[in-house]
Amino acid sequence: MVSNIEMLGMLDELLGDGKDVRLRIKGRSMMPFLRDGLEQVDLSTPNDTKLIPGALVLFRYQGGFILHRVIRRKENKLLIMGDNIYQSREVVT
Secondary structure, three states: OOOHHHHHHHHHHHHHOOOOEEEEOOOOOOOOOOOOOOOEEEEOOOOHHHOOOOOEEEEEEOOEEEEEEEEEEEOOEEEEEOOOOOOOOEEEO
């Protein structure tokens, strides 16, 4: 068994090396479209043109990693939100 911290470190390294990764969803913030433990997503290092509204992104936030959806883009900042979370939004670069 690998801890989340170790797994996310490996994930960061693989994506940093330009490799694609398949990740099983954990958590409820993307329900009903992505269900905890049942769905998988394929991750790759995006080019700038793929960071558009509706795209799923895995990003670092407050010491962890979050998989949410791009809502809006303005210059180099993205407004991100989970499909099942209406009060909370993240702004990331």
